[in-house]
Amino acid sequence: MRFLNFILPALAETAAVDPNATGAELQGAGGWLQMLIFILPLALMYVILIVPQRRKDKKQREKINSAIVGDQIITIGGMVGKIVNIKDDEVTFESSIERSKITIKKWAIKEVIKPIES
Known part of the structure; x- marks a missing residue:
């Protein structure tokens, strides 16, 4: 002041x-x-x-747009899975429990985790 x-x-x-x-x-x-x-x-x-x-x-x-099949994602709802298919603005991922497949919109992805290559 x-x-x-x-x-x-x-x-x-x-x-x-x-x-x-x-x-x-x-x-x-x-x-x-x-x-x-x-x-x-x-x-x-x-x-x-x-x-x-x-x-x-x-x-x-x-x-999010650079995500490819095989990347792991975390959704805004907290679900974690591995991408198995990408189509326009939709992503299908497979959850680690019982291998159930879920399709979501890309905007619902919170984080993309690239696999560590050795």
């Missing part, structure tokens, strides 16, 4: 206008500063919150 207590009066002094100015001229002098005060936090929030989340989502989509 000390920073704002110092900066805002300094900005107000630089935005000072002629005392004989009309109302329209007075409005225009501080208008950009008021607009900046509202836009700057929104831009900062976008950069801090939204951009990293988009990067994370893009990485997740790429990992």
